Amino acid sequence: MHSLFGNAAAVATGVFAAMRAKGRDTRVVAQAGDGGTVDIGLGPLSGMFERNDDVLFICYDNEAYMNTGVQRSGATPPAARTATTQAVGEHPGNVFGQGKDLPRIAMAHEIPYVATATVADLRDLEAKVEKAMAIRGARYIHVLVPCPLGWGSASKDTILLARLAQQSGLFPVFEAEFGEVTAVLPIRRRVPVTEYLQPQKRYAHLFGQTPDTETIERIQAQADRNLSRYHIDEVEI
Amino acid sequence: MRKQIEGSAAVAQAVALARPEVICAYPISPQTHIVEALSAIVKSGDLQPCEFVNVESEFAAMSVAIGASAAGARAYTATASQGLLFMVEAVYNASGLGLPIVMTVANRAIGAPINIWNDHSDSMSQRDSGWIQLYAEDNQEAVDLHIQAFKLAETVSLPVMVCMDGFILTHAVEEVEMPDQATVDAFLPAFEPRQVLDPAEPVSIGAMVGPEAFMEVRYLAHRRQMEALEVIPAIAAEYGAVTGRVRDGLISRYRLDDAEIVVVALGSVIGTLQDTVDALREQGVLVGVLGITSFRPFPLESVRDALAGARSVVVLEKALAVGIGGIVANNVRTAVAGLAIDVRTVIAGLGGRPILGESLAEMIRGVDDLDELTFLDLRTELVERELQRNRATRRSGPTAENLLRDVGAVGDPLSVRMPR
Ligand SMILES: Cc1ncc(C[n+]2csc(CCOP(=O)(O)OP(=O)(O)O)c2C)c(N)n1
Numbered sequence: 001m002h003s004l005f006g007n008a009a010a011v012a013t014g015v016f017a018a019m020r021a022k023g024r025d026t027r028v029v030a031q032a033g034d035g036g037t038v039d040i041g042l043g044p045l046s047g048m049f050e051r052n053d054d055v056l057f058i059c060y061d062n063e064a065y066m067n068t069g070v071q072r073s074g075a076t077p078p079a080a081r082t083a084t085t086q087a088v089g090e091h092p093g094n095v096f097g098q099g100k101d102l103p104r105i106a107m108a109h110e111i112p113y114v115a116t117a118t119v120a121d122l123r124d125l126e127a128k129v130e131k132a133m134a135i136r137g138a139r140y141i142h143v144l145v146p147c148p149l150g151w152g153s154a155s156k157d158t159i160l161l162a163r164l165a166q167q168s169g170l171f172p173v174f175e176a177e178f179g180e181v182t183a184v185l186p187i188r189r190r191v192p193v194t195e196y197l198q199p200q201k202r203y204a205h206l207f208g209q210t211p212d213t214e215t216i217e218r219i220q221a222q223a224d225r226n227l228s229r230y231h232i233d234e235v236e237i
Numbered sequence: 238m239r240k241q242i243e244g245s246a247a248v249a250q251a252v253a254l255a256r257p258e259v260i261c262a263y264p265i266s267p268q269t270h271i272v273e274a275l276s277a278i279v280k281s282g283d284l285q286p287c288e289f290v291n292v293e294s295e296f297a298a299m300s301v302a303i304g305a306s307a308a309g310a311r312a313y314t315a316t317a318s319q320g321l322l323f324m325v326e327a328v329y330n331a332s333g334l335g336l337p338i339v340m341t342v343a344n345r346a347i348g349a350p351i352n353i354w355n356d357h358s359d360s361m362s363q364r365d366s367g368w369i370q371l372y373a374e375d376n377q378e379a380v381d382l383h384i385q386a387f388k389l390a391e392t393v394s395l396p397v398m399v400c401m402d403g404f405i406l407t408h409a410v411e412e413v414e415m416p417d418q419a420t421v422d423a424f425l426p427a428f429e430p431r432q433v434l435d436p437a438e439p440v441s442i443g444a445m446v447g448p449e450a451f452m453e454v455r456y457l458a459h460r461r462q463m464e465a466l467e468v469i470p471a472i473a474a475e476y477g478a479v480t481g482r483v484r485d486g487l488i489s490r491y492r493l494d495d496a497e498i499v500v501v502a503l504g505s506v507i508g509t510l511q512d513t514v515d516a517l518r519e520q521g522v523l524v525g526v527l528g529i530t531s532f533r534p535f536p537l538e539s540v541r542d543a544l545a546g547a548r549s550v551v552v553l554e555k556a557l558a559v560g561i562g563g564i565v566a567n568n569v570r571t572a573v574a575g576l577a578i579d580v581r582t583v584i585a586g587l588g589g590r591p592i593l594g595e596s597l598a599e600m601i602r603g604v605d606d607l608d609e610l611t612f613l614d615l616r617t618e619l620v621e622r623e624l625q626r627n628r629a630t631r632r633s634g635p636t637a638e639n640l641l642r643d644v645g646a647v648g649d650p651l652s653v654r655m656p657r
């Protein structure tokens with residue numbers, strides 16, 4: 001069922017409560033975009049987490065409000081150009097130091113299961129959904145989904161970009177239970193963030209005639225921070 | 238069973254008698270006692286099966302009710318004032334989807350200025366939301382309307398708001414006759430949804446509809462409210478037959494038969510009006526009271542019939558449509574269109590201002606001299622002082638604070654700047 005932009009988690013709670021009252025074991029899954037999850041729907045989502053309702057919430061994160069024409073969301077990464085963070089001015093694109101890391105916000109609720117995934121690794125995603133469905137209580141899966149139109153990338157590169165996001169360290173893929181990280185997806189071939197950024201027009205202003213090395217370094221520092229925070233190793237496969 | 242009981246407790250018990258399966262609410266005065274009592278009833282195990290969900294906002298409360306109702310559960314919530322406004326997007330969603338949720342609105346003013354006392358601004362703001370709106374005159378009627386509301390909602394597949402005056406009813410202890418469980422069970426069958434989320438018979442609910450069919454979906458919602466004009470009296474009659482409390486359902490009539498002057502009102506002020514009418518009738522004034530129980534759907538025909546013999550009609554409103562005046566009055570004017578009846582609007586009781594019998598009597602006696610729009614017991618001296626301040630200086634400061642200083646409710650640190 002579709003109700004509103006910002007209430008998927010609460011509607012899911014209602015369905016779950018109805019199933020409980022009726023003594024049925026129908027499981028409930030709620031889905032929303034990053035805007036519906038990290039911004040307008042955060043209150044109801046946090047409420048659902050806090051009550052530990054038996055709902056699996058899946059966020060499809062394409063890092064902006066795409067339906068309405070690529071405006072910034074709280075999940076838009078620094079320096080990315082969107083329609084409301086244009087590539088103009090002294091610091092073009094989205095501002096550094098803003099935005100929300102929702103998987104970690106979810107973990108702070110100490111819910112039974114939090115996982116991140118990308119569309120580059122469907123087996124991993126499938127395994128996480130299966131695992132989530134074997135657990136009771138509030139569960140959260142955050143899936144990175146490149147948006148060719150919004151990111152200014154080629155459709156054929158969708159899976160590649162999702163993989164590069166993970167392999168650069170910018171999008172850590174991990175699992176957490178009750179607030180503790182329990183597993184991370186290792187990186188097969190570590191890549192510099194430029195390999196991920198450059199094919200995307202939303203970062204084109206970083207790669208002009210004189211590349212904006214300062215900004216690129218700041219993004220690289222974020223990737224490095226993720227690798228150490230989640231203890232993500234590079235492994236030979 | 239007859240009980241001396243607080244209005245909120247009585248309503249909570251009435252709601253429990255209707256066996257809701259999901260109750261969700263977020264606290265706001267003056268609704269709190271209702272949901273507190275319900276949470277205790279559920280927690281004690283006296284109402285089973287029922288899930289009580291403590292949500293984090295009114296927006297979530299209505300959203301949980303939406304999910305529960307779509308999954309086939311009888312769902313209930315309650316709110317007031319700012320809470321009702323905070324849930325508005327979901328309020329429209331519930332009616333648009335045709336989900337038979339029942340919600341109590343413990344009527345309270347809307348800020349700013351923040352005010353917890355009674356008027357009808359909150360529910361009146363939702364008059365066009367697609368919800369059925371019933372207004373209780375006293376706590377007995379509040380109890381009776383809640384039980385009927387579930388049946389009504391489920392019969393026509395529309396959500397129903399039962400409006401009861403905050404504090405005046407919610408916090409008043411009165412004698413109330415509570416129906417017993419067997420009576421309610423016989424009156425109110427289990428919820429048979431018209432649409433339900435069920436993996437065994439999958440449907441989608443909440444599809445986007447474009448210009449090709451949107452008008453028709455809306456028209457059908459209107460049709461259902463028009464049907465409710467028939468269903469409400471039928472349910473009221475059925476309920477009357479088993480409880481002995483027979484009401485019309487759409488309107489209430491008090492000494493209307495030979496009335497030349499009729500005051501139209503909603504909610505608890507009708508009691509005050511009836512007393513006033515009795516006193517005035519002893520002085521030979523032919524006056525009566527028309528109560529509107531069902532404000533949505535608006536019973537145009539019943540109102541027209543009830544007012545047909547009147548010369549003057551005063552619509553006493555506990556809400557103000559800023560920029561025009563009356564809300565109920567406009568509906569009444571539509572009802573009496575073409576009849577030679579003067580309809581005047583009197584705004585009264587905003588933000589809990591007491592509506593005094595004396596003031597009502599004076600207003601009724603002077604009905605022929607009333608302006609089209611009057612504010613009952615408006616403190617004109619306060620208004621004048623503020624207007625004077627506004628004229629005297631550009632930075633005259635916040636209106637509410639200025640008025641509070643004038644009435645002596647707060648100190649006056651800025652008095653040196655203020656013209657006296
Ligand atoms: C209350 C409300 N405000 C604004 C909108 C307009 N709106 C529709 S979709 C959307 C953005 C959706 O972004 P996201 O959740 O990230 O999903 P995406 O389109 O990117 O998949 C907005 C702002 C709305 N539908 N409701």
Ligand SMILES: [Mg+2]
Nearest residue numbers: 033034062064
């Ligand atoms: Mg998005």
